[in-house]
Amino acid sequence: MEGLCRFKKSDLALNIFQEMDFQGCYPDRESYRILMKGLCDDGRLDEAIHLLYSMFWRISQKGSGEDIVIYRILLDALCDDGKVEEALEILGKVLRKGLKAPKSHRQRLDLSQCRDGEDSEDTKRLINEALIRGGVPSMGSYSAMAIDLYNEGRVDEGDKVLDEMRKRGFFPSLPMYKAKAEALSKKGRVSEVIKVIEEDIKEGTCVPSVGLYNTILKCLCNAGDSELAIGYLKKMAKQVGCVANKETYSILVNGLCKDGKYVEASRVLEEMLIKSHRPGAETYNGLIKGLCSIGRQYEAVMWLEEMISQGMLPDLSIWNSLVASVCCKMSNIEMFIMNSF
Numbered sequence: 005m006e007g008l009c010r011f012k013k014s015d016l017a018l019n020i021f022q023e024m025d026f027q028g029c030y031p032d033r034e035s036y037r038i039l040m041k042g043l044c045d046d047g048r049l050d051e052a053i054h055l056l057y058s059m060f061w062r063i064s065q066k067g068s069g070e071d072i073v074i075y076r077i078l079l080d081a082l083c084d085d086g087k088v089e090e091a092l093e094i095l096g097k098v099l100r101k102g103l104k105a106p107k108s109h110r111q112r113l114d115l116s117q118c119r120d121g122e123d124s125e126d127t128k129r130l131i132n133e134a135l136i137r138g139g140v141p142s143m144g145s146y147s148a149m150a151i152d153l154y155n156e157g158r159v160d161e162g163d164k165v166l167d168e169m170r171k172r173g174f175f176p177s178l179p180m181y182k183a184k185a186e187a188l189s190k191k192g193r194v195s196e197v198i199k200v201i202e203e204d205i206k207e208g209t210c211v212p213s214v215g216l217y218n219t220i221l222k223c224l225c226n227a228g229d230s231e232l233a234i235g236y237l238k239k240m241a242k243q244v245g246c247v248a249n250k251e252t253y254s255i256l257v258n259g260l261c262k263d264g265k266y267v268e269a270s271r272v273l274e275e276m277l278i279k280s281h282r283p284g285a286e287t288y289n290g291l292i293k294g295l296c297s298i299g300r301q302y303e304a305v306m307w308l309e310e311m312i313s314q315g316m317l318p319d320l321s322i323w324n325s326l327v328a329s330v331c332c333k334m335s336n337i338e339m340f341i342m343n344s345f
Contacts, residue, residue: 005017005020005021005035005038005039005042006038008020008042009038009039009041009042009045012045012046014039014042014043014045014046014048014051015046015048017038017039017042018039018043018051018055021035021039033070033071033074036055036059036074037073037074037077039055040052040055040056040074040077040078041077043055044077044078044080044081045081047085049078049081049082049085049087052077052078052081053078053094056074056075056078056094056098059071059074060097060101070144070145070147070148071148072135072136072145072148072149073148073149073152075098075135076132076135076149076152078094079091079094079095079098079128079131079135080128080131082094083124083127083128083131084124084128086124088124088127091127091131092131095131095134095135098135099134099135129161132149132153132161133164135149136149136165136168137168141169141172141174143169143174143177146165146166146168146169146174146176146180147177147179147180149165150162150165150166150169150176150180150183150184151179151180151183153165154180154183154184154186154187155183155186155187157187157190157191158187159184159187159188159191162183162184162187163184166180166184175207175208175209175210176204176208176210177210178205178210178212178213178216181200181201181204181205181210181216182213182215182216182219184200184204185197185200185201185216185219185220185223186219188200188223189219189220189222189223189226192226192227194223194224194227194229197219197220197223197224198220200216200220201216201217201220201236211243211246212243212246213246214240214246214247214248214249214252217236217239217240217246217248217252218249218251218252218255220233220236221233221236221237221252221255221256221259222255222259224236224259225255225256225258225259225260225262225263226259228262228263230256230259230260230262230263230265230268231263231265231268233255233256233259234256234260234268234272237252237256237272240252248279249281250276250281250282250283253272253273253275253276253279253281253283254276254283254284254287256269256272257269257272257273257276257283257287257290257291258286258287258290260272261290261291261294264294266291266294266295266297266298266300267298267300269291269294270291270295270303270307273287273291273307277310282314285311285316285317285318285319288307288308288310288311288316288318289318289319289321289322291307292304292307292308292311292318292322292325292326293321293322293325295307296325296326296328297325301326304325304326305326308322308326
């Protein structure tokens, strides 16, 4: 279904979804999410609404908060299509039948601003807030909503979900912090990414994972601050149970090479091999060419030998860099000898 939806064939995906029952295969939350997104992306909103209703009695009978992501897909699509009134009507049904929100929660919601419909983005934001505040507070609903918003790059709205859950006595989880760091990293907001690992995560019971560290390292290296990234590698080594993996070292080596710090990159690559992580050919290629460019042919040849010993074939550009570097060095030696006499 996911493959068909990706190619705008949600009608065929819907046929497969309907066939699942006859094959004794029960659709789960992910099945509904994939199909709902596909139908909405293709503008098949009537079928998407019917899918929502079938979801109410099939997988939403217990009011699972994680279903909130699927509801959002349809509500956002209706707002984008200018069908705000219909979106608000369905929102009421979602709160009542899908999220099993108590009547007292629903009555406290003020959706009058949504009815203007002048700004679809503002309307979607208000509906998202209603989904969070109107439903029964749960870690599942907060986590699903926040991660979904961060994945869409809507950092400010994701932060509001985190603020709301803190008011209700919940602490953000590690996946939520990771999603936030990735969203900030894509926007190039380096100082805020660092704040996630230095301040935000310390307020609860979470400890940084390798995945979160890798996100931080990638952000720093992309911003040209690979030296600070090395500092976080050292922090990882001091944290119990947080061991740098192949991706960690690859990010650092590539980042250092990008910043022209080839000697430091060589040291990190050496540590990588000591820890039994095999670099990819691209990592070797970048470092060897970089070492050649600063006249360190001996180290470049050593890494070339290491690369070949691991069964990798260097690019033609590597040989060109080595030859050019050696010729340049020989030319300099000849010039020095001529100037000496």
